[in-house]
Amino acid sequence: MKILEIKNVHKIYNSSEVKVHAVNDISLDFEKGEFAAIVGPSGSGKTTLLNMIGGLDTPTEGEIMVDHTNLAGLKSSALIDFRMRNIGFVFQSYNLIPVLTAKENVEFIMSLQKWNKKEKDERTYELLKAVGLEDRINSRPSKLSGGQQQRVAVARALASKPKFVLADEPTANLDSKSTETLLDIMEELNKEEGITFIFSTHDARVVKKARRVITVEDGKVISDERKK
């Protein structure tokens, strides 16, 4: 079942002197349950592509359909709402809300969606347990290691049961052990709960775990390999 369709997407940045074609006619489809990595050197356009998939940036040309909804057709506030309900984000620098505890960070999106307290508590515990942090639920981000913060960020991204999770260089700031733990957790969530993960990365360890590897260079897809 297709959950994401990218059709002939272009992104052109017009600065005063040069025109940069950051994404050049990319078309891709993603099925539910994929564990995909978009790889490529710095400046290849992978983060721009990820931002457009997440509705954080708009394509200059082309269409992005998430679960048959064209993101370009949504107004600003509707797009924010759509993102909240359908797309999970994991950022390179974790970006947890520093004044909230791990539990409150995970609950945050559920609160925005006005879940009731019982549902929130159950889902939060379930997610923090899944990322191995059930004993740190009341810790603020400043009291957690980088790896632990990123695991909370993964739990937060999954909180609203999104269609897919976009992770932009999620392991870039982590040591090997934390990277290994994080990837194992995401892989397990993918396999057991069928959650779709799309990474942008140039970390070989992520590429190794990914079952689909899309290579981007100069804004174009130069290969799209699926592992068996």
Next chain:
Amino acid sequence: MNNLKLAWRNLWRNRRRTLITSASIFFAVFFALVMRSLQLGSYDHMYKNAIESYTGYIQVQHKDFWDEKIVDNTFAYNQQLEQQLLADKNVEACIPRFESFALASNGPQTKGVLVMGVDPDKEIHLSNVKDKMVKYRLSPEAIEKIRQDPNLPEKVKELAILFENSAYTNNSRLQLDLGIDDKKASELMPAIEGHAAFKNGFIHLGEPGVWVGEKLSQYLQLGIGDTIVLISQGYHATTAAGKYEIKGIVKLPLPDIDNKIVYLPLDICQDLFNAEKNLTSLALAVDDNQDKAIAQTVQRISGLVSKDQKVMEWREMNEVMVSQMDADDKGGQIMLGILYLVIAFGVFGTVLMLTAERKREFGVLVAIGMQKKKLASIMTMEMLLIGLIGILAGALVASIVILYGVEHPLIFKGETAKIFEEYGMEPKMAFWNIDTYYIWQMVIVAFMVLLAIAYPLRKIFGMKVVNALRA
């Protein structure tokens, strides 16, 4: 996690900055309120002094008297008019006066004085001169006796010297000015009363005798029982001359008046000026002295007076003082404006830093699904909370100072007191009680904080998430 809770937690992310910003708002509110209270209190005090010592709130006069204060511009006492005036719902009493100028002398000393013919009993309703009669006078002789008194502590002796030649109308005023606390007062007052006792007497209609202002008595070197000579021009250019025994010394809060006033019984004064039963004014004591009530009363009684008379209210009769106060008020408001401006820049600086620091966080929040208006409401709450902490703390501390100040006005002594008196003011600064100005100062500061919020709100609503995430 509701918005308020999140805003509150955000507030304490940078505890020091929040406290500094709140402190600047605190000081703005505190100084604005205390300054305003002192300003309004002082104006009120000066107005009351002028009104209650001299003009009253409303006067009925001969139509030309205010412009040309001569005894020919007087009017005959009319009992029917008095009855009609007294029938007005806001008029409490009619106080007849005969006012003119004269040369007063005692030996080689001569001075132009304001002669006021009054009905001493009726004056109780307005100027209440009886309460202004001097009870103690720290004359050089009295000071010498105090200095020689072995039972008095040195501090009291020093204070007494400082207040040499000063006069006091009551015990509490004497204690206040000499800085004697309640405990010591009960021990020391008998000694002060013993040395500085002052025999003062009342004047009555039909009995020749005068009260003179305390400062005038000092200038003319007159004491109780001495004789003052008055020479002036009487009604229809007759000569007015007389000599009168000084029955009492009065201390008026307006140094300008205190320096030149001589009170005579009304009928004696009319005789002096050969003015028969004429009056220069009928001063009215009123129940409600608010501006609106005064204006309405003036409007009502204007219909009662004859064509030769006119009704004047206290603002017209104290035009110079009102203009001075208005100018001072404007100056005060400019000072407050500068204070607000300084604080506004401080608050804006905080907002700028706060917004720049959290740009990426704003981006993340919107990326994961927080609506911009919700984010804006959290930011607004944060700033309002900072503002509220400062405003409420400032108002609370200012209230304590003001409520204390209302009961204990600032009284200046020594050289400072003399400077005040040189400008014709009582050396006293009163506080105005908590009133509508309180709300206004707080509203202005709150508005200033709200204005500063415009910047982050503009940033939030104009934010491009992808750019914010790169910050």
